Each structure stands twice: as C-alpha cells, then as structure tokens.
Amino acid sequence: MERLAAFAWAGLLLGCALLLAGLLSRGTPLDTRITALLPDTQQEALIERAEQRLTGAFEDRFVLLVRGDSPAELVAELKDHLRDSSSVDAFDDDLSQAPGSDLGQYRYRLLPETLANADDDAWVERGLNRLFIPGSQADPRRDPFGLLDAWLEQRFAGPLHIVEGLPAVNDESGRWFVVSGQLSASPYDMGMQQQLMAALSDFRDTHPDAELLRSGLVFHAASGADQAKREISTIGLGSLLGIGLLLWATFRRGSMLLSLLLPVASGVLFALPLTWWVFGTLNLLTLAFGASLIGISVDYALHLQCARQLSPRLALTRLWPGLLLGLASSLAAYLAQFATPLPGLRQMATFAALGLIGAWLTVRLWLPWFSPSPHASTAHIATQLDRLRLPSRAPIRWSLLALLGILAVVLIATRLTANDDLRQLNPSPDALIAEQQRVQGLLERSTGSRYLVVTAEHEGELLERLEALEPSLAALKADGHLAQYRHLAQAVPSPATQRANLERVRQAYSRALPELIARAGLPSDLVERAQAPLREVPLLTLDAWLEMPAGRADSSLWLGNTVKNPDVAALVTLGDADDVAQQALRQLADSAHIVYHDRVATLSNHLSRLRDQIALWLAVAVAGLTLVFSWRYRGRVWRVLLPPLGALVATLALFSALNVGLSLFHLLGLLLVLGIGLDAGIFCTEHPDSSAAWLAISLSCASSLMAFGLLSFSATPALHHLGLTCLVGLAATWALVPFARAGSRRVCSSPN
Structure with a gap:
C-alpha cells in the first residue's frame, strides 16, 4: 500500500508539473499589486460606486x-x-x-x-x-x-x-x-x-x-514588481544557500542533502501551480513569502533522517505521530491567515499550506525508501550539541528564567502598543513617494483618499447642495486647513x-x-x-458639460443613479486635511444627504479590528492546543508548551521594550512562531532523551531562522514585520528547548 501511495504521489506531482507548464505557456498574469494585501471590504453601495469611479479615473493614468x-x-x-x-x-x-x-x-x-x-x-x-x-x-x-x-x-x-x-x-x-x-x-x-x-x-x-x-500608480506597481523579483532572488536564494551550507556542514553527504531538499522541491511543485490555478493569478509577494517555505518544509525530513542516521534501530512508526502533530500545528498557524479577509494573505496561506502538505507527503511516502549512509561528523556534532542540557537541578537558571518571564509580562502589560499605519502596506521607495507628492503638490491635485458623497432627488437639487458646501470648503482652504477640493457645481452652476x-x-x-x-x-x-x-x-446641464473635452476630467465626480437607488449622487474630492478640517467635514456629513469617507482611516480601522480578531484567535488557539496536548501528554504538557509560549512572550516583551507597535503582520508572525515552536515542543517531548531529536530541532530552528529571519530584510514593510517577529521568536524557541528537555532521564549515553 505504501508503495502504491508513493507512485500515486509521483503521479500527482507530474500532473502539477504539467499544470504549471500550461499556466506558463498561456501567459497567466503575475499580480504585482501590494493592494492585494488590503481587505475585501463590504461597503455601502454608494461608497462602492465612488471607489470604483475614483479607481477607474486614476488607475490607468x-x-x-x-x-x-x-x-x-x-x-x-x-x-x-x-x-x-x-x-x-x-x-x-x-x-x-x-x-x-x-x-x-x-x-x-x-x-x-x-x-x-x-x-x-x-x-x-x-x-x-x-x-x-x-x-x-x-x-x-x-x-x-x-x-x-x-x-x-x-x-x-x-x-x-x-x-x-x-x-x-x-x-x-x-x-x-x-x-x-x-x-x-x-x-x-x-x-x-x-x-x-x-x-x-x-x-x-x-x-x-x-x-x-x-x-501614477504604474510607477509604484513597477517598483513593487522589481522589488518582489529582487527579494525572491535574494531571500529565496539566500535562504536556500544558507540552509544548504548548514546541512552540508552537518551531514557531509550529497545524497543526504538531496534527500533533505527533495521535500522542499516537491512542496513548491505541489503548491505553485495549484495556488496559481485556484486564484487565477499569482502575486509576486506570495513567491517572496513562499521563499520562507524552504525553512519549515525541510523540518520533517530533518527529523526523519537525523533519527535514521543516529538511531538506525529506531522504528519509523515511532516518528510518524510527532511528524503528523507537527504538520497539524504548522498548518493551523498558516491557515489562520486564510481566515483573514486579506486576499493576498489568503493566497500566501494557501501556498504555504499546500507546500507543507506536499513536503510532508514526500517525507512520509518517499524518504523511507531512501537511506543515505551516515557520516562520522554527524554523530560528533550531535554529541556536542546534546551537552547543551540543563541538569536536573539548576535553581539559578530556572530562577533567572522565571525572573525574565515576570519582567516580560510586566513590559507587555505596561508598554505594548499597536500600530495600524497603512504605510506598512506601501513598499514604494521614499524617493518615489516624495516624487509623487511633489507632482501632486505642483498640480494641486487630490489623491482621492478623502471625499464627500452628496445625494439628491434630481440634478438641480444636487447642484444646489454642492453650492451650499462651497462657503465652508472655501473657508477651510483659505485658512490653510484644506489643501484643495473639487466638485461639479464649480463648473456647472445650479439651474x-x-x-x-x-x-x-x-x-x-x-x-x-x-x-x-x-x-x-x-x-x-x-x-x-x-x-x-x-x-x-440654453441651460448648461451636467450631461452637456461632461461630454465636452474640458469636462471629461470631471466625469469621475459624477456617480449618477441606479435602479436600486434613483437618487443622483456626486463626489467632492478633497486634498490633504488637518484635524480641524476633518472635524469640520464630519460635521458637514451630519446631514442625511452627505457622506464623508476617508479611505485611509477606514482601512486603518479595518486593520485594527482584524488585528484584534487575530489576537483573539491566537489566544483561542493557545487554549485549544493546551487542552489537546494536556490530554495526550498529561503532566508533561509544560514541555510542549514552554518553547512556543515562551517565545511568544519573549517576542512581545522585546517589542514592548523597543516601543515597536504591534501590527497585524507581527501577529501573523507570532502565529508562525507558535506553529514552529510547537514542532520543537512536540519532538522534545516525544523523544526527550534523543540526541537525534535535539539535533533535528536545532537544525530546524536554524533553517527556519534563515528562511523567516531573512524576511526581516525585506523592503516590503508587511513582510519585514513578519520576518522580524519570526527572527526573534524562533531564536527564543531554540533557547527554551533545553529547559523543556531539563530533568529528562537519559536512556543511553551515546548518540546511537
């Protein structure tokens, strides 16, 4: 049955390769939008029409x-x-x-x-x-x-x-x-x-x-595409080379290196075409994020091959429960992103989850048939690493750990802040942003991020209401509170x-x-x-004005009406507004026929709510996993939970000490730390006296640090935050594993 399953898995991968070739031959487009990370907001029909009109007016210009x-x-x-x-x-x-x-x-x-x-x-x-x-x-x-x-x-x-x-x-x-x-x-x-x-x-x-x-948007999109390509090559290749050197230094066998990288290649081959096919397009950010898959998908092969190299008599059936639990916990961390309303993150989560499943299936179905001969240096490294044990009685170290834990909790309780700044989604270089702002300032053009929507029963009434706004808007502009504004009544007076x-x-x-x-x-x-x-x-009408060459620029301000809403509507686009202007605009919107919309503030509030939801999910996940592991491990459950939960606390405490505001993407990084940390906790509890397990955990943390930690050098703020979180959290995970292994009885004195 296992041999048949292995052949079936090979056939499935062959199908994925053919699907990928078909997608490439058809020229299926790659998506370079950083806005793919933005949420799919369910807005009122009127605001949705306004967003579509403004996007259509500015996007391709x-x-x-x-x-x-x-x-x-x-x-x-x-x-x-x-x-x-x-x-x-x-x-x-x-x-x-x-x-x-x-x-x-x-x-x-x-x-x-x-x-x-x-x-x-x-x-x-x-x-x-x-x-x-x-x-x-x-x-x-x-x-x-x-x-x-x-x-x-x-x-x-x-x-x-x-x-x-x-x-x-x-x-x-x-x-x-x-x-x-x-x-x-x-x-x-x-x-x-x-x-x-x-x-x-x-x-x-x-x-x-x-x-x-x-x-223009095209220059930011081109910059984002170039940046994503650079990061795919630098982060992906850097991660691959770093992990390859680490594994070579440990195992010294080309065949072993091939067996460890085979699950990575299989996972990418499985995930890439399926994700592309399901979503219809592939965001370059997904590929940049997918480079981090290298670090975690190699973990399963590491645990298998370390056990076979150092404990050849160990039955493989003893490894499968831990590997399956590790896959489940990692999938839970990734699939939490799939639960968010951010399209880009859902695509990233799909890519990562499919990649992990593909890597795990390769380890389970193929690697048992592939057993490279061990090298003496592997046993030597494992022996030296196994000495990093805490003695059964180490009151000073435990007291220091407890003191650091208390300090971390105090820092989190008193100094942890949030950051929902939308600039974390903007990967454009500062020079390009400054260039765009200078052009807009010279031309006195609005960015379209703020606007008023005015409605009325007919065109004449609409123009009268726009004219009624003129004194207030003109006063705000004259006093320097509002940069500029534009509406249709400036060109077409009311009847x-x-x-x-x-x-x-x-x-x-x-x-x-x-x-x-x-x-x-x-x-x-x-x-x-x-x-x-x-x-x-003749009376000048809106239709007549908008058909003139000079009036076509105002077409983005006219929303018209719909079958569901017979009232006509128009926009008043607004430039930069200070707090005084924003307060005045909100007061103007108290009227039943005026709506004030600030796109930046709306999206920031949405990200804030989403961050709170992810934080709640994280807490629920921790509580649920605690119950599951308590049922399986009983009194040893603290050994499973210490590395991941301790890493979460350490990461949040460091951010608190450095005044780093917690964003949605920091929390997503914490979810990944939780998943990888649980892998370490599970294996050090399943095999507490195994030097092979400790070597695999160390190599896993090191490879994940190279993969996820390199994301901290990304110029895309969202990926940078995620990578920085993983860098700190995974380092803390590895440092806490010796405490989780402390006091365990050593069954044998040698690595074998």
Whole structure:
C-alpha cells in the first residue's frame, strides 16, 4: 500500500508539473499589486460606486513633469519615446485647448462672483478695459464684457498654464512642462511596465541634463514588481544557500542533502501551480513569502533522517505521530491567515499550506525508501550539541528564567502598543513617494483618499447642495486647513444660479451696455445686436458639460443613479486635511444627504479590528492546543508548551521594550512562531532523551531562522514585520528547548 501511495504521489506531482507548464505557456498574469494585501471590504453601495469611479479615473493614468533646455523639443522627444514603447494609449493634448467654443452659447448663464456682485460702473470699466488694452480680443457685439473669459479665469484658475502651446507649472526654481495621458494596459501589466520604464530610461540616457518627475500608480506597481523579483532572488536564494551550507556542514553527504531538499522541491511543485490555478493569478509577494517555505518544509525530513542516521534501530512508526502533530500545528498557524479577509494573505496561506502538505507527503511516502549512509561528523556534532542540557537541578537558571518571564509580562502589560499605519502596506521607495507628492503638490491635485458623497432627488437639487458646501470648503482652504477640493457645481452652476446669472447679465446689458457703447464711441445699434442673444439662452446641464473635452476630467465626480437607488449622487474630492478640517467635514456629513469617507482611516480601522480578531484567535488557539496536548501528554504538557509560549512572550516583551507597535503582520508572525515552536515542543517531548531529536530541532530552528529571519530584510514593510517577529521568536524557541528537555532521564549515553 505504501508503495502504491508513493507512485500515486509521483503521479500527482507530474500532473502539477504539467499544470504549471500550461499556466506558463498561456501567459497567466503575475499580480504585482501590494493592494492585494488590503481587505475585501463590504461597503455601502454608494461608497462602492465612488471607489470604483475614483479607481477607474486614476488607475490607468500617469503624469510626467519635465524641464531642461529646449522644452518643446524635450516634450516632443519624450512623447516619441513613449509612443514607440506602445505603453501609452493617448496623451492629454486637450489640456492646451481652451473650452471657449463649447461654452460660448452658455456664457450668459456663467457668471463669476466678481461680476455677479459688481455694480454697473464696474461692468462699464471692465468693458472699456477690454476694448482699449493692447492684445485684448474683445468682441463688443457677442461678449462686450468678456463674460466667458471671466468664467474661464475663475473655473480654470490654478497652477496649470499654457507656455508656447504646452501645459506647464511653476515652482520656486523654474518651470515644469506636463506630459500626461492614459496607459495602453493595466498599470499592473508587467510587460507594459517594462516598456514604459525602458522608454523613460532611454529618454534619460538621451537627455542626461533634463529633470523628470513621475506620478501614477504604474510607477509604484513597477517598483513593487522589481522589488518582489529582487527579494525572491535574494531571500529565496539566500535562504536556500544558507540552509544548504548548514546541512552540508552537518551531514557531509550529497545524497543526504538531496534527500533533505527533495521535500522542499516537491512542496513548491505541489503548491505553485495549484495556488496559481485556484486564484487565477499569482502575486509576486506570495513567491517572496513562499521563499520562507524552504525553512519549515525541510523540518520533517530533518527529523526523519537525523533519527535514521543516529538511531538506525529506531522504528519509523515511532516518528510518524510527532511528524503528523507537527504538520497539524504548522498548518493551523498558516491557515489562520486564510481566515483573514486579506486576499493576498489568503493566497500566501494557501501556498504555504499546500507546500507543507506536499513536503510532508514526500517525507512520509518517499524518504523511507531512501537511506543515505551516515557520516562520522554527524554523530560528533550531535554529541556536542546534546551537552547543551540543563541538569536536573539548576535553581539559578530556572530562577533567572522565571525572573525574565515576570519582567516580560510586566513590559507587555505596561508598554505594548499597536500600530495600524497603512504605510506598512506601501513598499514604494521614499524617493518615489516624495516624487509623487511633489507632482501632486505642483498640480494641486487630490489623491482621492478623502471625499464627500452628496445625494439628491434630481440634478438641480444636487447642484444646489454642492453650492451650499462651497462657503465652508472655501473657508477651510483659505485658512490653510484644506489643501484643495473639487466638485461639479464649480463648473456647472445650479439651474437657480444660472437663472439668477442670466437675470444679472440682462440687467447689465440694459443699464451698463448703453453707457459702455457711448463712452467707447461705438455705433448705438450695437446695443440691440448684443442684447439679441439674451432672449434664448440654453441651460448648461451636467450631461452637456461632461461630454465636452474640458469636462471629461470631471466625469469621475459624477456617480449618477441606479435602479436600486434613483437618487443622483456626486463626489467632492478633497486634498490633504488637518484635524480641524476633518472635524469640520464630519460635521458637514451630519446631514442625511452627505457622506464623508476617508479611505485611509477606514482601512486603518479595518486593520485594527482584524488585528484584534487575530489576537483573539491566537489566544483561542493557545487554549485549544493546551487542552489537546494536556490530554495526550498529561503532566508533561509544560514541555510542549514552554518553547512556543515562551517565545511568544519573549517576542512581545522585546517589542514592548523597543516601543515597536504591534501590527497585524507581527501577529501573523507570532502565529508562525507558535506553529514552529510547537514542532520543537512536540519532538522534545516525544523523544526527550534523543540526541537525534535535539539535533533535528536545532537544525530546524536554524533553517527556519534563515528562511523567516531573512524576511526581516525585506523592503516590503508587511513582510519585514513578519520576518522580524519570526527572527526573534524562533531564536527564543531554540533557547527554551533545553529547559523543556531539563530533568529528562537519559536512556543511553551515546548518540546511537
């Protein structure tokens, strides 16, 4: 039966290899999103629509700022490089096009506050200035007061202006020219990323003196992909090489090294295609995290081969219960991540769990048929290591351990803090983040992380409610509490405001226009000809504005309505807001038709709740495992629990002493420490007098330290926190195993 099972397992692995080849041949995409770690939040339908609209508006767009000598040539060559790379679908050339021709027929209903509140004399002076100032393109018949120009000056007032036919912004050290557009594919498409980055690199090589600033999700996605690739090669290969050297130094046999790494290879071959197939895509973070699988999947082979090398007469049936318990405890630690609502972590947990199962099956079904000859150095190392025993009576050491335990509990109770900062999910380099912030600051653009959702029964009422928010928002901006804001009523006044504007224009044309014509010495019949268009003036609607080239940028602010919710809705996007502004925005949202949403705060709160849930699960797991092990080991249960629980306490105490805030990813690391620590506790209790078990535990802790500990050098904050936790926790686990073995009666005096 075991031989048949071994062949069946070989067939299953062959099927996995064919599945992997098929996935690779079809070009199944790799996912580079760090946002895959974010939770799948069940939001209200209105907020969900807003999130989809904002994501669609910003996700596949980019902005580049360039400056240097001959800016027109620089911009043209930059666009040529991007076109040739096939990474850009279209450029925003309409930025340089004034929307006057589209808005001309609506000009009498579009009135800036400066004119709406001005008296007749001010209107006359404005008309005279436009007529006699050199360079002014005044039209005394169609627009004697320059209504459209006044509206456009107010509507498009901002940092962006046209220089030599190109959009540009200024800063304290010069002028930047803007190149923006839409990508030809998803910002997470690795092929497109490589084309775009290659085009920018070629441009920099061609113009080394030119300065270039970047903004857009695609640059962060490309940086994350490059970083994940580097970490797969450095962490994965570093872990593999380190473990390989450690095992070679211990066993000195190539065949032994092969038998230990075979379960690792089998586990990866089993986990990789199945995870990829189940989720439809594979995140590069999963591969970086999966590199840590090397450290734990080799444990099962270590326990088997150490026992066979040092205790050849030991029946293998004595090993299987401990190995099975070790697998179960490790799976429990990994599958706890599967219970979280974080898609990326669920994928990582699936990959790790399948990998462990694959490694365990290889050890159970294949390695009993594969028995390399022992090397003398292995027994020597085991003998030396076995001397790290506590004598049956060691009151000083136990007292010191108890004192450290009390101190650790005090530190945890008094100094342990939490950290739910979303920056732990952002792997982008500080320089790239600063670059993006600088571009957004120069263009005065919102990040879309904060917004108001305003609803109404119909379009007119919606625009009126947006106009009602204007005084409060303008005051916050004027006082420096709010960086910027944008809403549809800034471009499309409500019907009531448009009617009032038209009435004010008719009054001005009736009272101020005759005086303007007379003082300018123009023909008197111009009065009648200028007043004629005022009789029939169309109403500017949201649909009309959003169909214009100048209005397409506002399409992300319009949510419309749905069958389930007939009310129309629109967004007010907000820039950086301090505490005063945030408090004022929450007060505005007290109204039934206004919702304030802060994406960063919402996700931080979600991570906080998730952290609390994981902490509760950890406590429940510890209690449940204590009951299970108490039933099996009776009075020896403390030997099983001392390494994992002591490691948890030691890790939390060190974080408390160093003021390291506990995050969700620290807790996930503690779950892994619990699983690996339980392996050590189980085997030192199952085989308390076996030098083979102690050697395997030591090699297991060392290999896991290399695998998980190397994650502490990851530039991805989430993986760094997880790796740092494992580094501290696994070191504490190994240090506590001698205490768990203390006082056990030695059955034999030699390793054999």
